[in-house]
Amino acid sequence: MPTVDRAEFHKTETAILHVRLLGHMDVTTLADDSLLPNGTKTKGLLAILALSDRRPVSRSRLAELLWSQRSTVQARASLRQEIHRLQDALSPLGEAVLDVQRQSLALQPDLTTVDAERFLTCTPSTVLSLPDNPPPLLEDLSAVDPAFTVWLTQQRTRLRQHVLHQLEALLVTTPEPATAREAARRVLQMEPLHEAAWRTRILSETLCRQQGAALLNAEACIRTFQEAVGAPPGEETMRLISEVRNTHYKAVPPLNAQEDRRLPHWADTSPAERETTAPAEQPVYGSKHISTLVFLSCPDNITDPAVIRLAEAFRDELCLSIAQHDIIDVVMLPQRFPSPTPEDLDIFQQKGTDFILSITLTSQEDGTPHLTLQTLSTHLNGVIVWGYRLSFTQETLNRLSNRVSSVVVWTLLLTEARRLGSKPVAELAPVGMALRAFNLSLRGDPGLRTTIEDLLRQAAARAPEETFILFVHANYLLLRALEQWDSPIASLMAPIMDLMRKNLAIAPSSLTARYLLAVSLVYLQRRDEAVALLQQMEAELRDPRNSLLILLEGLCLLADGDAKAAAPIYMNFFNMVPFMPLTTAADHNLIISCFLSGQHEVALEKARNMLITSPNRTAILLPALAAASALGQYKQANEYAERLSLLQPALTASRIEARYAYLPPHLMKLLTDALKKGGFLQDDAAPLRPLSAESVSRRLAGLPRQDMKRTKTHSTMNRT
16 A cells, blocks of 8 residues: 655555545555445545644534534534544444544544545655546535535645646756656646746657657647737747747758757756756746836827827826836836837847837827827737726826826736746746735635745745835735634734835835835724825825825725715725726725615625625625625525635634724624624624525515524524
């Protein structure tokens, strides 16, 4: 039988029980007798223990994962019953393979093996020995518990990411083309847009004198990217594809010398060196700040000097607004150009410019300039990554330039992050690692937390005073805190405050850093300091209606308890164009301010629209549930409650109050009262849970709820 091959595990040849978790779950002895338990909960209990990395699992954790919708007392009692069932199922072995302690459980590592551990403990040298395209983890174990479902998703992500990272490490360490080709094939099965794998696959075919296969792979790479993202792969991949095409069609021998038949740069450094330095002969991605060049183009048929001066003023203000964010480096060309696309695009690229923002004056109707804005990527051969048309006057110039600058900063960050998304971590410089972390943090996937935090840790260790890394770290912590309910909001905001103070010590004028600092101060219930910072920024900026200042003003009003004044601020902000997906997701404050100001219909409508694209955002789901409950829309409310109980199985009234501790008590009470009135919260200690189907029907019919009495008499039956 196979044994766990991890250094910290005790290696043994005495395993008498094998647990299979990949595909259909099975439990067998050395004699191949099946000891698989019958009950779903019992199987779930065994699966959790088997995937615990051979560490004991606390009884409280097991109860949370298997009975998240029951009270603590009931869950612990049910757990005791399942432990006995599991012991009975494993009793034919005659050995104590289950280590049962008063506070925890564990599988005996000396006596058991788990097939999934081969994947979770693989290394670059062993990853290719794993089965290709294995079945999903626990594919037939469903309907155990909502919390178990979330846990299982996280475990599948963990297994997949570990295997992917080992394959990526193999790509940059093996000198053998055949090995690299197989590793690349497996990576592309998992990540079809992984550019490094595509380059490895194409190059390894070339080194093996398979020019036809290399050309086919090159064309398949371009087709895959065009179908997925509507754009070709990055510049380095396209350069390699061009070389392959030229070699094939010109019939040039690829490589003649046997000593040249190796991968040119994959084995240049040891694994320890690759953790701290990039490969010497490879380009280092994200080695500098993102930069954009801004210029104004004015066709010959537009001659009105006043209109031209107004367009030039917009260009100047836009550059100033971009610079104030202290995230993107901006270069402005003071002269006017006749064409919206500079002919010397290659020159700008050679100078290190990542993007070009062209502002084209298209007409002068009624003396009002009409502009077309286009952002082109120099890395993607001038592909337009963002565009917008607008008209403005002297009175709206500052407001529009500010808003457009925020959109541009956001767009360029996302575009560059996606361009680097398929690069191996070993090829990323600190800024590139921060960009990767920034892109991953926007997905809102709890399973990516370890990956994001590891990227930020490595980036900070190599560039401790890089302000962009500090910004990305703080933004990630804020996004995470808004979806986290197991800790008071103040404890989650303290690290953000510390990061932004460090940022401002390096770059005192950073508008984004001051905004994030002020936001953290509000959540820390230090409103006076936040207001002082807001007033300081308003005094410095020519446009007091700056987008970030508007959001900060609305948050301060909410903290003051004036939801009626905060709601229209957020309403007006999110109705403005162009649409700005802020790096700090403030849209949940729109929902909460509308609900707290009594606009329940508006709150529910806005929440529905947001949840279409982000269905698992608990910061939106909770006020949406309260609004639906207040309106008596119990069918809709129950859908939100079911989703919330799945995502946050231990969400109680006390945790909700700790999450909204920055609000005055009377506003916080409006939330919990609406949830209790709808029957979703019973008391401060009981977790939020959906209603039964019968209860929903009775409430929709206007009848009183009848299942509470049965809950007291037949609690176990009702819970089941």
